[in-house]
Amino acid sequence: MTTETPVLVRSPAADLPVLHQIVLPTPWDIGPVQIYVVEGDPLTLIDTGVRRDNARAALEAAFEELGLELAQIRRVVLTHYHTDHMGQVATLRDAGADFELLVHQDDADDVEQFSVEREERIEESNRLFAEHGVPIDLLARQAGRIRREVAGNPPLALAARVDRRLRDGERLPFKDFELEVLHAPGHTAGHIVLAERRSGVLLTGDHLMGNAVPFTESFDLSERPDAADPVGRRPRFRGLPSYLASLRRLRAGGFRCILPAHGGILDRPARVIDEAMLFYEVRVQRVERIAARIAAERGDASAWEIWQQLFPKLDPDTQMRTRMVMVIGALDVLEDQGRVTPHRRADGTLAFRPLADASPTRT
Ligand SMILES: [Zn+2]
Numbered sequence: 247m248t249t250e251t252p253v254l255v256r257s258p259a260a261d262l263p264v265l266h267q268i269v270l271p272t273p274w275d276i277g278p279v280q281i282y283v284v285e286g287d288p289l290t291l292i293d294t295g296v297r298r299d300n301a302r303a304a305l306e307a308a309f310e311e312l313g314l315e316l317a318q319i320r321r322v323v324l325t326h327y328h329t330d331h332m333g334q335v336a337t338l339r340d341a342g343a344d345f346e347l348l349v350h351q352d353d354a355d356d357v358e359q360f361s362v363e364r365e366e367r368i369e370e371s372n373r374l375f376a377e378h379g380v381p382i383d384l385l386a387r388q389a390g391r392i393r394r395e396v397a398g399n400p401p402l403a404l405a406a407r408v409d410r411r412l413r414d415g416e417r418l419p420f421k422d423f424e425l426e427v428l429h430a431p432g433h434t435a436g437h438i439v440l441a442e443r444r445s446g447v448l449l450t451g452d453h454l455m456g457n458a459v460p461f462t463e464s465f466d467l468s469e470r471p472d473a474a475d476p477v478g479r480r481p482r483f484r485g486l487p488s489y490l491a492s493l494r495r496l497r498a499g500g501f502r503c504i505l506p507a508h509g510g511i512l513d514r515p516a517r518v519i520d521e522a523m524l525f526y527e528v529r530v531q532r533v534e535r536i537a538a539r540i541a542a543e544r545g546d547a548s549a550w551e552i553w554q555q556l557f558p559k560l561d562p563d564t565q566m567r568t569r570m571v572m573v574i575g576a577l578d579v580l581e582d583q584g585r586v587t588p589h590r591r592a593d594g595t596l597a598f599r600p601l602a603d604a605s606p607t608r609t
Pocket residue numbers: 326328433452
């Protein structure tokens with residue numbers, strides 16, 4: 247065991263004394279998840295932790311320290327649908343709390359129809375990966391392994407009814423201040439961050455963290471090809487371009503303090519945002535360089551071919567998925583910038599050609 251982290255951090259933002267951070271255990275390497283309680287009217291919880299006994303005990307202990315009970319919660323806001331954020335919603339309702347659950351409209355279905363299967367998006371991501379050249383037998387092996395894992399473990403969250411589907415710009419009022427909902431898609435399609443403009447406090451969920459840069463999602467929005475797409479792709483949520491656009495928007499917001507879901511309390515928001523942008527900028531550049539190298543030999547490059555050269559030491563059986571989404575996201579960014587163009591090979595695989603003048607010099 248590592249050293250015990252404090253369960254409750256009172257008023258991490260001095261200008262917002264009624265807001266407290268609660269640190270809850272998770273079963274993962276990333277460490278605990280940080281959720282927030284606003285001790286105001288209505289008593290509001292922002293994110294909830296995973297559905298595990300130790301997380302519930304930690305939440306109860308923090309509430310006790312504040313002189314509160316879980317049953318007094320009247321509003322729960324989720325930054326996004328992942329299990330360490332929505333996991334205790336059902337637990338709290340079972341404990342007798344009568345609250346409204348607020349989730350962005352683009353993540354609300356994922357909360358209401360939550361299942362680990364759905365969270366993994368196995369079928370649709372396999373369809374996407376296959377189209378980008380990943381071998382079918384590898385995808386089948388991974389799907390089998392994920393399903394066995396799902397079946398072997400109690401779920402970290404249960405589906406929950408959403409009472410209000412949030413949109414960008416909505417306000418959540420308290421007695422003396424309000425939290426503004428800002429849609430920050432990328433890590434999930436319906437991820438939100440919450441801004442308190444007077445104090446410059448930004449609650450960022452997993453959008454910005456102190457100890458990691460988030461993976462972004464990429465999934466089909468429809469099974470039918472987009473008639474306007476020259477290579478007949480299905481319309482898709484494109485997480486990485488969305489993520490970078492939402493970072494640019496927050497960069498201009500002049501915030502003074504970030505309260506994230508992982509990695510402490512961050513007092514230099516601009517720097518945190520710049521680091522996340524740089525992280526992906528470097529990866530996009532690497533993808534472009536490798537795509538150019540492959541294309542110089544065979545005319546074009548598929549995302550899977552790029553993956554194999556980008557991560558020669560990784561085991562595709564266990565480490566393909568999130569990084570494949572990253573490669574596809576980088577190709578999305580490059581395509582938006584006019585640096586690569588997609589086409590279909592004779593077998594239907596999507597491949598990309600770097601534009602001649604954008605090819606990096608080979609050294
Ligand atoms: Zn997440």
